[in-house]
Amino acid sequence: MTRLYLSCDSCALSVGADELAQALTAQLGEQIDLQRTSTRGMFWLEPLLEVETPQGRVGYGPLTTEDLPSLLAADLLNGGDHPLCIGLVEQHPYLARQQRLTFASLGHNRPLVMEDYAAQGGWSGLQRALTLSAQQIVDEVKESGLRGRGGAAFPTGIKWQTVLDAQAPYHRGFDEAVKFIVCNADEGDSGTFSDRLVMEDNPFQLIEGMLIAALATGATRGYIYLRAEYPHAHRVLQQAITLAEQQGYLGEAILGSHHRFHLQVRLAAGAYICGEETALLESLEGKRGMVRAKPPLPALEGLFGQPTVVNNVISLASVPLILNKGGAYYRDFGQGRSRGTMPLQLAGNIRQGGLVEVAFGVTLREILYDFGGGSASGRPIKAVQIGGPLGAYIPPAHFDTPLDYEALAAIGGMVGHGGIVVFDDQADLGQMAAFAMEFCALESCGKCTPCRIGSTRAQEVLARIRQGEDAEDNLALLTDLCDTMEQASLCALGGMAPYPVKSIVKYFGEELHSVSQTPSAGGQH
């Protein structure tokens, strides 16, 4: 019997992995043991079928069911050669050049099989944490230099310290002096999918990270606030939590200790602003997702007024390794004040899109060409947008910038959640500037004036510029409006929506003045 591996991640499913699995089982039946694993994160190759051979796993992709006859004729079950064969998967340069710490298990585990998680070193971080004091756990995370991977890049250890030191008042609804761990899984930035990968492909890693955060701060309850656009992740997380409860990892007396932690998933309802931590807390409380003024910090008065850790999925998923191998191990990756690794997500018009986890410091050019292989269309890359819909559009002149928090900030960009969206020379960036403000207007919570009204006014001004109406005066007005939004908005949505617009004015100014004939932003390929 030959063992085959095929991902059950929603990316693989979206391009036909289930149909392929059915066809393989129908045709090969007893000859194969088909395991549905996590993805490798090489998405241009999905569905990627791997065959176990004495030399290692041999990969084939991207496959459709129509490729099966020729694959079988080429001796697929013994790793035979075929035009879609990529050779030994582990030696593929895309993987071999990465430093996968947080995503080390990708491709090696079945997401909901607890034995697979343990076999990949899972729960070792938790077990060590159970032997440490809360302060020792916090110190380990501080040592690692981990900064919030959701976009704000705030040092995780310092946030945890604040919650550890906070005195929780008694809360009637929970009948205890409760502290919370809230996982921000409202991954709404276009071009990002690393949170989804953790939740769908290795959900126990997130659960372990949240448990460690709970031990570090004295929290007894946790919520995963998950975006409604991720139905597959929702199903996987629900099952993972049930399994973890059955095995004594969640609930009362965790692994026989005196610690307890209750975890549940809360489904969001399609509002980008709820990725902002205070809007997220309002939403968890059952209200409109309106941004709160800070202070008070959520660490002190967060969910239901109680001390609360709000961390992104990747931040929490980085913690098991930090506890397992020590903060210093993690810190020794990266450069400057950007420590450890960053899971970059290569998306849009790129030939080899997928997950690229590397230590901070690699240049944009290496990511785009060495990993990405250039644009999907084969045309020149004109710009990349980094860090989601509020990130700047970076021109090729800056492609030698190293990716770290400070270096990107120096050219007006940001790492954000690590999404990199690529545009070729057919993209209409004037349209993308207009879209940035359209999106801000659509998603503004409406609490503060600069964001609520500014975004709509900016759309109008941009339309006038694009129509060539008093272009110079309107450009001055736009700049003024962007400054106002940037400086006077309550949160990052209004405060950063000007970033993409200003970068397009700065680097691609001439494109603002031409309304394209098609509504398309890019060529249809």
Added chain:
Amino acid sequence: MAAHIPLAPVESSTEARIRTLASDLKQQPGALLPILHAVQDTFGYVPECTAAVLATELALSRAEVHGVISFYHHFRTRPAGAHVLHICRAEACQSMGSAALERDIKQLLNIDYHQTTADGSVTLEPVYCLGNCACSPNIRLDDAIHGRMTLARTERLLQQLKEGQA
């Protein structure tokens, strides 16, 4: 002779069902969103009487409940078609020609966003990112995401739906 027992006030079945859904969830703090999800999952939309029923159940004002329902894009206040088709409009999909796909699908179905086809089979909605940005452009048909979409593949999927119903 049996005593005359007064009948309970007549309540529409919709209201009763919403009350039942709420009673299962309302003990947990911050229950409104989970309850609204349950209501929409049950009816396919959030019926008009929901705000009044939940206001009573959760001791909130009707305005508060209405405010929550109207804030979130996910909640619809009118029934959808048999299937909901979301087209991703976010940047990564745009970089791979989603605007043209969007135009073609609208033409194919002869509807705009937030509308339902004349035969009631498909409701069209925009969505901003499905988390599959390395396989753009993407659509979501009910709970399944489909990557590397073309008009031809969309037509095939819709055809399969029709045949499945027959």
